[in-house]
Amino acid sequence: MLEISERTRNLGTENAFVVLKEVNELVREGKDIVNFCIGQPDFDTPEYIKEAAIKAIREGKTGYTPSPGIPELREAVAEYFSKTRNIDVKPEWVVVANGAKPFIAYTILTVTDYGRGDEVLYPNPGFPIYESQIRANGAVPVPLPLHESKGYAFDVEYLEKRITDKTKLLILNSPHNPTGGVLDRDILEQIADIVKRHDNLWVLSDEIYSRMVYDGEFVSIASFPGMQERTIIVDGVSKTYAMTGWRIGFAANEKLAQHLSRWVTNTDSCAGHPNQYAALAALTGPQDDAKRMFMSFRERREIIVEGLNRINGIKCLRPGGAFYAWPNVTEACRMLNIGDSEEFRRRLLYEAGVAVLSDIHFGFKIKGEGEHIRLSYATSEENIREGLRRIEEYIEDNRVK
Numbered sequence: 305m306l307e308i309s310e311r312t313r314n315l316g317t318e319n320a321f322v323v324l325k326e327v328n329e330l331v332r333e334g335k336d337i338v339n340f341c342i343g344q345p346d347f348d349t350p351e352y353i354k355e356a357a358i359k360a361i362r363e364g365k366t367g368y369t370p371s372p373g374i375p376e377l378r379e380a381v382a383e384y385f386s387k388t389r390n391i392d393v394k395p396e397w398v399v400v401a402n403g404a405k406p407f408i409a410y411t412i413l414t415v416t417d418y419g420r421g422d423e424v425l426y427p428n429p430g431f432p433i434y435e436s437q438i439r440a441n442g443a444v445p446v447p448l449p450l451h452e453s454k455g456y457a458f459d460v461e462y463l464e465k466r467i468t469d470k471t472k473l474l475i476l477n478s479p480h481n482p483t484g485g486v487l488d489r490d491i492l493e494q495i496a497d498i499v500k501r502h503d504n505l506w507v508l509s510d511e512i513y514s515r516m517v518y519d520g521e522f523v524s525i526a527s528f529p530g531m532q533e534r535t536i537i538v539d540g541v542s543k544t545y546a547m548t549g550w551r552i553g554f555a556a557n558e559k560l561a562q563h564l565s566r567w568v569t570n571t572d573s574c575a576g577h578p579n580q581y582a583a584l585a586a587l588t589g590p591q592d593d594a595k596r597m598f599m600s601f602r603e604r605r606e607i608i609v610e611g612l613n614r615i616n617g618i619k620c621l622r623p624g625g626a627f628y629a630w631p632n633v634t635e636a637c638r639m640l641n642i643g644d645s646e647e648f649r650r651r652l653l654y655e656a657g658v659a660v661l662s663d664i665h666f667g668f669k670i671k672g673e674g675e676h677i678r679l680s681y682a683t684s685e686e687n688i689r690e691g692l693r694r695i696e697e698y699i700e701d702n703r704v705k
């Protein structure tokens with residue numbers, strides 16, 4: 305029999321794509337669905353960025369590039385990281401890849417070995433690819449539960465207790481998908497102090513939403529003394545410049561750059577050549593479009609959070625960043641007499657015409673934290689208002705308690 309490896313059979317996924325398939329089927333059947341599932345800006349890529357890619361294609365910049373990226377982009381990223389993280393990053397420490405996502409696997413591959421019991425700490429709930437890639441690459445996933453009472457940060461003392469001789473990597477993600485939580489300077493400093501007590505502990509800081517912090521400043525853990533050398537800073541153009549399909553992300557670390565680059569050579573060879581010019585234009589060109597999109601997300605945050613909190617049975621913390629709301633729907637589930645957030649999600653999709661994701665799509669349920677769903681507000685104000693109206697009406701019409 306032609307067999308599929310156990311690793312592949314057990315490979316996780318991003319359930320947003322699975323739910324999206326369900327949504328698309330319903331839409332094809334003619335159903336009207338308000339979609340809050342998609343974690344990508346609903347804006348088009350700004351014109352000056354598209355023009356830069358077209359120009360690059362016309363100039364014949366269509367062959368392979370060096371695996372870590374074109375020198376101009378590595379320089380621009382080094383400058384961007386240095387300025388926004390208040391550190392000194394050299395272009396040689398930067399690697400470009402097809403999105404920020406590949407760096408999750410590359411980093412795990414670079415600092416852990418298969419089947420040796422190497423542990424990786426990661427936020428739960430969290431971007432599902434962390435756990436999936438940790439397992440697929442033969443490391444041991446160790447979830448760090450996030451708590452609503454802490455503004456969706458994890459308990460620093462808990463972190464300290466979970467670090468063992470086998471812990472090789474800590475994954476941080478701030479601003480955070482799916483909660484929108486932001487780790488502030490104080491907690492990052494506490495985390496840095498703990499991490500520094502361990503000689504062989506790397507940090508993967510997934511900062512893909514760094515340009516979407518709505519209150520106060522963005523702080524990278526790499527900016528604390530002694531942290532830059534052990535932190536792999538990851539960011540990209542996907543979210544900031546509405547470029548998810550262009551697939552350009554970047555990472556920086558002095559020691560690991562050469563190794564991450566070899567992983568690029570072993571997988572994709574390099575990131576798309578014209579797309580690298582588009583990313584270069586994005587970082588070095590006028591930032592008005594990025595600012596306009598940011599302002600729009602900030603306004604929508606107010607609308608969605610206020611709207612959710614007006615609905616009976618739903619409570620939502622004000623997310624500090626990214627474009628996700630993570631409301632607590634425990635009471636709504638009770639009112640509807642349904643078991644959990646996943647059943648609530650299904651009922652919203654099939655009976656109310658509203659597509660959301662549930663907490664089980666982002667990891668293990670945490671005891672005592674209740675039921676949550678995720679709504680991406682990277683959708684129009686009109687959609688947000690209509691979606692909230694439908695959810696409210698559905699709860700009112702179907703409540704049994």
Ligand SMILES: Cc1ncc(COP(=O)(O)O)c(C=O)c1O
Nearest residue numbers: 343403404405431481540542553
């Ligand atoms: C936390 C997090 N990291 C990484 C990514 C992937 O970004 P990219 O499109 O640059 O690969 C996403 C996308 O949803 C994300 O939410």
